[in-house]
Amino acid sequence: MSGPAACRICSGPLRLLHRGTGGQARSEAFSPTNHQPGGYGDLFACERCGTVQQPSLPSGEPLLDLYRSMHDEHYLDEEYGRRRTARRLLRMMPSGGRLLEVGCGHGLLLDEARAAGFDVEGLELSRKAAAHARHVLGLVVHEKPLAEHRGGPYDAILLADVLEHLDDPLGAIDRCVGLLAPGGVLCLVTPDPSSRAARLAGAGWWGYLPAHTFLLPRATLRELLRERGLEVVADASLVRSFTLRYWMAGLAERGGALGAAVSALRSVVPRRARLSLSLGDETVLLARKGVRFADGRGVARAQPASA
Numbered sequence: 317m318s319g320p321a322a323c324r325i326c327s328g329p330l331r332l333l334h335r336g337t338g339g340q341a342r343s344e345a346f347s348p349t350n351h352q353p354g355g356y357g358d359l360f361a362c363e364r365c366g367t368v369q370q371p372s373l374p375s376g377e378p379l380l381d382l383y384r385s386m387h388d389e390h391y392l393d394e395e396y397g398r399r400r401t402a403r404r405l406l407r408m409m410p411s412g413g414r415l416l417e418v419g420c421g422h423g424l425l426l427d428e429a430r431a432a433g434f435d436v437e438g439l440e441l442s443r444k445a446a447a448h449a450r451h452v453l454g455l456v457v458h459e460k461p462l463a464e465h466r467g468g469p470y471d472a473i474l475l476a477d478v479l480e481h482l483d484d485p486l487g488a489i490d491r492c493v494g495l496l497a498p499g500g501v502l503c504l505v506t507p508d509p510s511s512r513a514a515r516l517a518g519a520g521w522w523g524y525l526p527a528h529t530f531l532l533p534r535a536t537l538r539e540l541l542r543e544r545g546l547e548v549v550a551d552a553s554l555v556r557s558f559t560l561r562y563w564m565a566g567l568a569e570r571g572g573a574l575g576a577a578v579s580a581l582r583s584v585v586p587r588r589a590r591l592s593l594s595l596g597d598e599t600v601l602l603a604r605k606g607v608r609f610a611d612g613r614g615v616a617r618a619q620p621a622s623a
Contacts (some may be wrong), residue, residue, distance in 0.1 A: 426449065470495055499600045
């Protein structure tokens with residue numbers, strides 16, 4: 317099976333990184349809680365920028381349709397931890413102003429942002445997730461892709477666990493830059509294939525999923541933001557909060573002797589025991605849009621979005 321000719325991020329040469337075992341893309345495999353290793357198509361890595369890509373996935377409307385029909389019945393099982401993770405992420409951002417979350421899911425982060433004083437709005441393709449955000453949480457959520465959204469300008473735009481699902485991540489970043497107000501911030505959260513955890517886990521790394529189209533290394537993502545006139549003001553690894561049983565389930569899915577042992581122990585762990593942890597393999601980048609002078613020359617150092 318021949319691979320793509322060139323990287324879609326930088327046009328550099330590609331090499332086969334991991335041979336895939338997955339078949340046709342299915343919406344069930346795209347759910348956020350699906351972290352079972354394997355099942356993906358052939359993965360290629362760019363020798364220039366390091367981006368890992370899965371070219372066998374559909375693009376355009378066929379890909380969007382998969383997300384429209386996607387439903388994750390176990391997502392809200394970890395609502396407490398997901399909200400705690402959201403609050404930790406929001407503390408990195410300037411307070412107040414208009415916030416747009418792209419791929420807002422069930423609306424948990426938007427709900428936390430609203431409580432923190434943001435004027436919030438979301439985009440979500442999953443019909444069932446969007447319905448929960450609108451009808452249960454009372455949020456403003458549009459069922460449309462980012463390319464079709466005409467709102468703004470926004471003081472903050474957030475894409476958490478979204479960039480790696482898009483068939484045109486560069487176009488998405490460009491669109492966000494256009495929607496940002498001068499001095500506004502763009503927050504990106506995405507798996508880092510250049511991380512130590514990813515290298516150690518190899519083909520079984522949790523970031524190699526059937527739904528992940530492009531995985532951009534931290535350094536590459538920083539450079540892409542700089543090329544678009546954004547100033548990177550924060551660079552961190554995401555700390556997630558889940559029940560200990562959830563973390564153990566992820567280990568058990570890896571199989572082998574360790575997986576069997578963890579699976580046996582999981583049932584005796586208290587259901588409410590929780591753990592906040594960073595594996596160092598999820599990038600959180602916060603970048604600020606520069607403020608141009610009235611005559612269009614130069615870029616002044618941006619002020620906080622809440623100023």
